[in-house]
Amino acid sequence: MEAQKDLDKLQKEKDQLESKTQEQLRSQIYEHMELTNPAAYRKKIKGYVLPFHTHEKPPSLPPRRQEKHSSLLREAPPVKREQQQKRRTETKAHIEQERDELRKLHQ
DSSP states (O other): HHHHHHHHHHHHHHHHHHHHHHHHHHHHHHHHHHHTTTHHHHHHHHHTSSSGOOSOOSSSSOHHHHHHHHHHHOOOOOHHHHHHHHHHHHHHHHHHHHEEEHHHHOO
């Protein structure tokens, strides 16, 4: 009985929203956000923006120190990447070999 009341209420709200134009809906959102009151707007906008200020942050080191530490930020030399790739393929081959041995044991 109560579920039916909730369903009817939701259906009524849905019908009301569908009957409104885009402009009416936009103005309703603006009213809800209280754009004329800066304090209320800041409080309500929290739910609409990305959390933790995910925008790009300025560098934490001064420019002179950044140059000094830029060698740490450079890409790894190609030789190292080749070694990593070689290790990956060796590991994959080793895993496949172990799987094959286990399959043979279970047959």
